[in-house]
Amino acid sequence: MxxxxxxxxxxxxxxxxxxxxxxxxxxxxxxxxxxxxxxxxxxxxxxxxxxxxxxxxxxxxxxxxxxxxxxxxxxxxxxxxxxxxxxxxxxxxxxxxxAVSSTAPAQGVALRVLSINTYFGQADAAAIVDLVRQHEVDVLSLQELTPELVGRLDAAGLGAELPHRVFHAGPMADGSGIAARYPLRELDLLPKSTLAQPTALLQRPGSPPVEIAAVHTLYPMGADTYSRWRQEMIDLGQLRLTGTPRVLAGDFNATLDHARLRSLIGTGYTDAAAATGSGLRATWPAGWFPPPVALDHVLTTPEIAPQSFDVFPVSGADHRAILATLVVK
Structure with a gap:
């Protein structure tokens, strides 16, 4: 057996x-x-x-x-x-x-902020001015602002819409700028950075003054740029909140998952996209490869309440433009 x-x-x-x-x-x-x-x-x-x-x-x-x-x-x-x-x-x-909105209607003065990385100044100037005009933008933050783009923006009529400006134009990715519907006074809030990050005080009738920063931290993906990006993110986090309303708008080269950006937000800022349920809307690249992520942000201090957030493609730019509607309380 x-x-x-x-x-x-x-x-x-x-x-x-x-x-x-x-x-x-x-x-x-x-x-x-x-x-x-x-x-x-x-x-x-x-x-x-x-x-x-x-x-x-x-x-x-x-x-x-x-x-x-x-x-x-x-x-x-x-x-x-x-x-x-x-x-x-x-x-x-x-x-x-x-992706879930936590906003509530707020009483105050509306402030519409548009920001775009213009890809070495190659973005379509007329398309940018059209967005400003169509959405009645009050503040425009421009990254990678070149002298040539400034000329094209002026030719497209930016000055008629946003006559006040603090521009630090430069070659390639070096330049940034702020244009506004109301008077601006240049400030010196941030230490020197690799790429220009101008700051200004927006002085609007009937509203408290608002500090504006056009943010563009260094791209961290180069062979030797990570440590500089990290330091520039830390520098943003060392901006003291003084009670004056403040908006940081631009290309942070960071998503809401990066510890450095989360640390910055933890000092007292609100991300307008996340607050309005739009925090997963990608802003870079303009196409579908690499996988799109949200690198561009509008951050606000507690004196400002985000109300809406939107994203727009702009011809010639590798980032999408972002538009935040805010209320200054």
């Missing part, structure tokens, strides 16, 4: 799972990659250009975790489902609230 040895219980259960051990190993490998990616955001780990890039893609990590968890459920890999599911939920608590 032939005797058969009893198959070990754990091997029998593994064999019964769809795909067997090979699928288990592949799913575990993919899950480990996801967990490492998620850990960067959850632990606030940014230490070079590569981790900065991965953190910027956190909303895509959330989607990845959801897909892996669904696969683990369908394939009955319960431990993988538990671990990946918990981490995905943790990411969701970080990402989802920015």
């Amino acid at each position: 032939t005797r058969t040895l009893a198959e070990p219980e754990e091997e029998r259960l593994e064999r019964r799972k769809p795909g067997g051990g090979v699928v288990t190993a592949l799913l575990a490998l993919v899950s480990l990659g996801f967990l490492a990616w998620a850990a960067l955001r959850l632990a606030g780990m940014e230490f070079d250009r590569y981790t900065v890039a991965l953190v910027a893609l956190t909303p895509y990590a959330l989607l990845t975790g959801a897909v892996i968890a669904l696969l683990a459920l369908l394939l009955r890999r319960w431990l993988t489902l538990l671990i990946v599911g918990l981490v995905t939920v943790a990411l969701a608590f970080s990402v989802v609230p920015r």
Whole structure:
């Protein structure tokens, strides 16, 4: 009589799972990659250009975790489902609230702020002026403002719409500027930065004065630019809140998942996009590769209440323009 040895219980259960051990190993490998990616955001780990890039893609990590968890459920890999599911939920608590509006109608004076990175001054000047005119913009923040673009903006009629300006135009990405419907007095709020970041006091009749900063921190993805980007983000966070309403508008080269931007917001600012439920609307690139992320922001101090936020493509620019409607209380 032939005797058969009893198959070990754990091997029998593994064999019964769809795909067997090979699928288990592949799913575990993919899950480990996801967990490492998620850990960067959850632990606030940014230490070079590569981790900065991965953190910027956190909303895509959330989607990845959801897909892996669904696969683990369908394939009955319960431990993988538990671990990946918990981490995905943790990411969701970080990402989802920015897509839910927390604003309430506020009493005060409306202030419409438009900001755009003009891609080395190549953005369509007429399209920018059309946005200003169509949306009755009060303040325009321009990054990568070149002397040539200034000439084209003037030819398109910017001066008639926004006659007051503090422009620090420069070659390539160096320049930035602020144009406004009401008088501006140049300030010196920020330390010297790689790219121009002018600041000014907007003096509007019937409203408290408002400090405006055209933000453009250095692109952190170069071989030697991460540390400078980090320092410039820290410098923004060291701006003391004095009770004077303030708007920081521009290209921060950071998303709401970056620890440096979260630290800045934690000093007392509100992100207008997140407050109005538009925090997942991408602003760069203008196309679909690399995966679009939100690098451009309008931040406000407690004396200002965001009311709406929108995003617009502009021909010739690699960033989308952002428009925030605010109320100065």
